[in-house]
Amino acid sequence: MVSSPQRICAWAGPVCAVIWIVGLLVCAHFIPPTDPQATSQEVATFYAEHAVGIRLGMVLLLIGGVLYQPWVSVIAVQMKRIEGRQPPLTYVQFGLGTLFVLLFVLAAIFWQTAAYRPLEDVVMTHRLDDMGWFMFLISVPIVTVQGVAFALAVFRDREERYFPRWFGWFQLWAQVVFLPGTFIPLFKDGPLAWNGMFAFWIPAAAFTVWMCLTTWALLRAIRVEDPHRTLETVEGPRNSAMA
Amino acid sequence: MSRSTVADDLERATQRAGRIPGEPGIWVFVLADMTVFGAFFVVFLVVRLGQPEVFAASRPSLEVGLGLVNTLVLITSSVLVALGVRRARDGQRGSAARLVTAGMACGLAFLVIKVIEYSLEVAAGVVPTTNDFFMYYFVLTGIHAAHVIMGLGGLAAVRRTLGRPRPGPHDLRTAETGATFWHMVDALWIVLFPLLYLAA
Numbered sequence: 063m064v065s066s067p068q069r070i071c072a073w074a075g076p077v078c079a080v081i082w083i084v085g086l087l088v089c090a091h092f093i094p095p096t097d098p099q100a101t102s103q104e105v106a107t108f109y110a111e112h113a114v115g116i117r118l119g120m121v122l123l124l125i126g127g128v129l130y131q132p133w134v135s136v137i138a139v140q141m142k143r144i145e146g147r148q149p150p151l152t153y154v155q156f157g158l159g160t161l162f163v164l165l166f167v168l169a170a171i172f173w174q175t176a177a178y179r180p181l182e183d184v185v186m187t188h189r190l191d192d193m194g195w196f197m198f199l200i201s202v203p204i205v206t207v208q209g210v211a212f213a214l215a216v217f218r219d220r221e222e223r224y225f226p227r228w229f230g231w232f233q234l235w236a237q238v239v240f241l242p243g244t245f246i247p248l249f250k251d252g253p254l255a256w257n258g259m260f261a262f263w264i265p266a267a268a269f270t271v272w273m274c275l276t277t278w279a280l281l282r283a284i285r286v287e288d289p290h291r292t293l294e295t296v297e298g299p300r301n302s303a304m305a
Numbered sequence: 306m307s308r309s310t311v312a313d314d315l316e317r318a319t320q321r322a323g324r325i326p327g328e329p330g331i332w333v334f335v336l337a338d339m340t341v342f343g344a345f346f347v348v349f350l351v352v353r354l355g356q357p358e359v360f361a362a363s364r365p366s367l368e369v370g371l372g373l374v375n376t377l378v379l380i381t382s383s384v385l386v387a388l389g390v391r392r393a394r395d396g397q398r399g400s401a402a403r404l405v406t407a408g409m410a411c412g413l414a415f416l417v418i419k420v421i422e423y424s425l426e427v428a429a430g431v432v433p434t435t436n437d438f439f440m441y442y443f444v445l446t447g448i449h450a451a452h453v454i455m456g457l458g459g460l461a462a463v464r465r466t467l468g469r470p471r472p473g474p475h476d477l478r479t480a481e482t483g484a485t486f487w488h489m490v491d492a493l494w495i496v497l498f499p500l501l502y503l504a505a
Contacts, residue, residue: 069486072385102329226330227328227329227330228329228330228333229330230330230332231330231334232329232333232334232337234334235333235334235337235338238338238451238452238455239341241451242448248433249433249434249440249442250436251434252433252440252441253345253440253441253444259345259348260345260444260448261346261349264341265319265342268341
C-alpha cells in the first residue's frame with residue numbers, strides 16, 4: 063500500500079520551494095539580493111519602499127521554511143529503510159535538516175525587524191539586512207552534511223532497491239555547488255559576494271533542481287513495497303477480523 | 306596474466322562497446338560539475354570582456370612557471386592513475402595500488418605548489434580584492450583546489466579497496482570511478498591554466 067502521509071510530506075518540499083520563491087521574488091523583491099556595497103540610506107529606502115511586500119514575503123519565507131521539515135522527515139523514513147535498525151546517517155540527515163528550518167525562520171525574523179521601522183535608524187536597518195543574508199546563505203554546511211549523509215545512505219542501497227545510485231552522485235554534486243555560499247562574509251563584490259554568481263545565482267538554481275529531483279526520488283522510493291511490510295498488511299486485517 | 310598494452314585496451318574497448326567505465330552515476334556528477342565550471346568560465350569571459358585592459362595588465366603578475374609545473378604534475382598524476390587502473394584490470398592489485406599512491410603524491414604536490422604560489426602572490430601585494438582579475442583567479446583556482454582535495458579522498462578510497470588482501474566484486478568499478486573523477490579534476494585544470502595564465 064502506498065503511504066499517503068509520506069506522499070504529503072514529500073510534496074511539502076516543492077510546496078515550500080514555491081512559497082519561498084513567491085515570498086522572496088514576488089512579495090519582498092529580494093531577488094536580485096541587496097547590493098552588499100549599497101549605503102545604509104539606500105538599503106533603508108529600499109525597505110521603506112517595499113515595507114508591506116517584505117513583511118508579507120517574510121511571513122511566507124517562514125511558513126515555507128517550516129514545511130521543509132516534513133520533507134526532511136520523509137527522507138529520514140526512506141533512509142531508515144536502507145540503514146535498518148542502527149541508522150546513524152538517518153539521524154544526521156534528520157537532525158541537520160531540522161536545524162536548517164531555523165535558518166529560514168531566523169533570516170525571516172531579521173528581515174522582518176528591518177522592515178518594521180525601516181527609516182527610524184537606517185544603520186540598524188542596514189545591519190539587520192546584512193544579518194538576514196548571512197543567516198540565509200552562510201549556514202550552507204548544514205545542508206551540505208545533510209545531503210552527504212543522504213548520499214552515503216543511497217550508496218549503501220547496493221541493489222538500488224529504493225534509490226538509483228546516480229541519485230547519490232547527484233546529491234553529492236548538489237552539495238559541492240551549494241558550498242561557495244559559506245564564504246560570502248569574505249567578499250562585498252564579485253562572484254562570491256551574497257549577490258554573486260557563484261555564491262547566489264548558481265547555488266539557487268541548483269537548489270531548485272535539487273528539491274525537485276529529490277522529491278521525485280522520494281515519491282519513487284515511497285512506492286517501493288517493503289517485503290516485510292507486505293506480510294504485516296496481509297496479517298493485519300485478518301487479525302482484526304478475528305478479534 | 307600479461308601486462309596490457311594500448312592496443313589491448315583498444316581491442317577490449319571495442320569488445321565492450323557500450324560499457325561505461327566506473328559506475329554510471331559518477332558520470333552524472335562529472336557532467337553536472339563540468340556544466341557548472343562551464344558556467345564559471347562563461348562568467349569569467351563576460352567580465353573580462355568588460356575590462357580587457359585590467360585583465361591584460363594583471364595576468365603577468367601570476368607565477369606562470371609554477372602554473373606550468375602544476376599542469377605537468379597533474380597530467381603525470383592522471384597518467385599514473387590510468388596506469389594503475391590498467392594494472393587493476395590485469396589483476397595486479399599490489400602494483401595498481403602503488404601507482405595510485407604515486408598519483409596521490411602528485412596530487413599533494415599540486416596543492417603544495419598552489420599554496421606556495423598563493424603566498425608569493427599575497428607577499429607581492431596581490432589579493433582577491435585587488436581587482437576583478439585576481440578575484441576570479443583566486444576564486445576559480447580555490448574551487449578547483451577544493452576539487453583536488455575531494456579527488457584525493459576518492460583516490461584514497463581506491464587505494465584502500467585495492468590494498469585489501471581479497472579482491473571484491475566491485476573493486477574494478479570503484480577504481481574506475483575514483484580515476485574518472487581524478488581525470489575530470491585534471492581536465493578542468495587544463496582549461497583553467499590557459500584561461501587564467503596564458504590567454505591574451
